[in-house]
Amino acid sequence: MTGGVGVTPVRSEVRAAVRSSAPGPRVSLWAGVIAVTASQFARVRVSRGPLLFVATLQSLGLLVLMRGVVHRDDVGTTSAAVAGSTLLVVAFVALNLLAQRFGALRASSALDYYGALPVSPAAVVLGTAVSYAGFAIPGAFLTAVVGLVLYGLPLSAVWMVLPAAVAAALALSGVGAWIGLAFPRPELATVAGQLAMTAFLFLGIIAPSHFPAVVRAVRDLVPGMLAVDALARSFRPDPDWAGITARLVASAAYGALALVAAGRAFRRAIDR
């Protein structure tokens, strides 16, 4: 049966429709990121406080726990413990919560809302990631300050928390979003996000020199590890700034690739 045209619209209506039926504008990546970020901040305004509290408390607890087993004079170990615990706040939010969020959006067909708007999947993923990671940054600073004092490390490099958290957030949230979008069921995405955060926890707060060679070789592939190493190096008395910068750039590049993968997973999830 053909749904052929059975009614001739009024000529003036057609003229009006013709006038207004040119394509609307494309929304640029940054305009999309800003709009999504703003809406996500409005969305999580209520739940932000408790989540940030839990994420920060977990890292502070780890710092206190490790203080009992780590020798303060071993700068390599103490700086790794502080850097890993600091960025664990970001990992909790960006990996765990973002995987849950995108898994839930996918499961409820809510991605259709964004898919039917002239905004790129990358902007949706990045905007959501920025908002989630953004409210973790105060907790990361608090954890760093407490850790540096607790382990007797200099406070002069505490500003490095910001670039390290941003570089880590890119990598961690890219992977977190990819997990949420790529796994077919939200429960699997939640488990995978949790496992990824556990890997970050174990590999991030212990200095690489304590691991066997085979673990050290794959450690850099875990999202956020390059940023942890960069932050740990900056906490030492003789920071290697070239090495630190290279690691931050590499972490950001890792994040960019993860975001591209998440964007592709977004499109595949919509065309189900």
Added chain:
Amino acid sequence: MRHDLRLSGRRRDAHQYAGNVTSGLVYHVRGLEKSYRGADRPANAGIDLDVPMGEVFGLLGPNGAGKTTLVRQLVGLARPDAGLVSLLGHDLVVDPAIAARLVSYLSQDEVALAELPVRRAIETTARLRGSRRSQAARLAGDLIDELGLAEVSAEPLVRLSGGQRRLACIASALAADRSVLILDEPTAGLDPVARRGVWAALRRRRDERGATIVLVTHNVVEAEAVLDRVAVLDGGRIIACDTPGRLKTAVDDSVRVELVWRADPPLHDPTVGVLARTAAVDGARWSLRLDRGQVRDVLERLTRGPIVDAIEDFSVSTPSLEDVYLALGGCHDDLERA
């Protein structure tokens, strides 16, 4: 055309647009097929459809008829397995992303907006359609007034009643003027007053701005009240497509009789026994389609003698689109009549 390949993106858009709006069609769909893995039959099986500019076009059918699958392809969200979908001359199989710049789409449930306050949800949607911040704020204010959402404009959607939440989602769908609106069961869960408000808002966009509206519904009252033309879907196919009035002429010689029994129907009565064979039964309610010639005789038999005491209520009405659907061989009975 070879020349087209050398045009920049913007010029190509303009060129394509200018060349195709003259056809007067918003959608031109041919041979559309879509199947899901693991399903025992295709969701869409050879759909052909034309929607002219300025029309309020409806897709009517029961759950599982393939309506949502069809509109997801019309808005570029799903790719067809086979067939052509042309939107104002743009081939959506080749360039599905263009649909987002031409169409406002309301899906069945906007979970993505659930935790946003109403005003923010509308503003965000407008901004993600390319409106500037001030424009988006003005649009949100206008839509809140138009749909009567002022009292709940600061409340997150998740805290609203089902009807208010649906209205807020409709407001978001209407944010930023688009010439094509595709709304998937927009009035599901709305009370009659709010439903009429939505119908009026849609008519305004058609009458004053020339918008083309594609409305998915399984409510026959809505279909008859607002649609210029309706395609009736069943089992992934269009089984009829015409104006509601012309479709109903196909069943003009029949009348719908609704019977509500006080207790168990007296099936021992010969008339009741015959009616039982063709009645659609919903608890104590029987729904029958009878020839006009039969009605007087049947009602006389039912209202005469002891049978009348067993009847709680009865009504006689002219045929609706539901009767058309059933007469055409539709085999589901979950169309809404409210």
